[in-house]
Amino acid sequence: MAQNLIQLLEGSTLNIWVLSTAWLWPLLEILHFVGLSLLLGAMLVIDIRLAGFVQKMHIQRTHDLLPVAGIGFLINTLTGVLFFVGDPARYAINVGFQIKMLLVLIAGLNALWFAIKINPEMHRWDPYADTNIAAKTVAYVSLVAWFGVLLLGRLIPYVSTG
């Protein structure tokens, strides 16, 4: 599958554009780092409260930060796709990249679980109190997954190909 994807992308218009535009790669990297700061900054505040810390912060209102996380995720998806299209042979077979994508998927499913199972009952919670075990689990899974994504992303150049 990886080989087919590499063959498909290499030599494509977008692939050539990314590779032949000298300033593009560093610009994408800067944007990718700005995006990660927005995403992880917002998730850090939301998840720390959801895990039961900083109880003087109204728990439902932390959701005001979700659009910031969403914009960060969007920036990083767009720049990430361009990285991948620009150098598919490097990323597709890289174990670090594969685990990173798996962690993004886990974080996404975790967020979906939160939206379906926990969010609907949140309005009944005391906004300035500790959270239940289900909420704490979602919070810690989210934190571990997103910081794992960050870590694996940074280690892509240093892990072997599989």
Place this chain on the structure above:
Amino acid sequence: MFEWLEYSSLSVWVGESLWGYPIMLSLHAIGLAIVVGIFTMFNFRVLGLFKSIEYSAFLDFFKLAWVGLLINAGSGFALFCSQATFYITNTPFLVKISSIFIGSILAFRIQSNLRLNAEKWDSKATEVTMEKIMASKKDYTSSNIKVLKGLEADVHARLFCGPGSKDHLYAQFSLLLWACAIFGGRLIAYL
């Protein structure tokens, strides 16, 4: 001095061992996300992006941000040592390190202001009073509107004690400085 740093045992470990460099880079990325993430969220709050989150809660998050900064000072120093003579003449690095230096001092100032004002900024009573005055506006005829506007501004200044223009300026500068730090940091490898 920078040559001496390059030959210290720390820099030899970071520069030549299999895992030294990646470990320091990973720590540096985690610290970055914590520091820039938290300060950015607070600056957005001051600038009015999301109006409901308590200012006082950010005092706790600032503590975490300082831990992040400490992680990055440590990992950054280790990374610097491994190629000290290269970094010290590298323009993006100099932009980055000065942005972080000024950004940290500014963040400290912002934190002191927050400590002094968080309670005032969070107080709901003043906002309620303001809303009442706004609501009563429709009871006045157009001839009184000028007087009312003056009163409104006065009440606003006295009662609505949110962050002032100085706080907004600090927040904007802070965002700019952390962006410059990322910008410089990413360009080190290219220039």
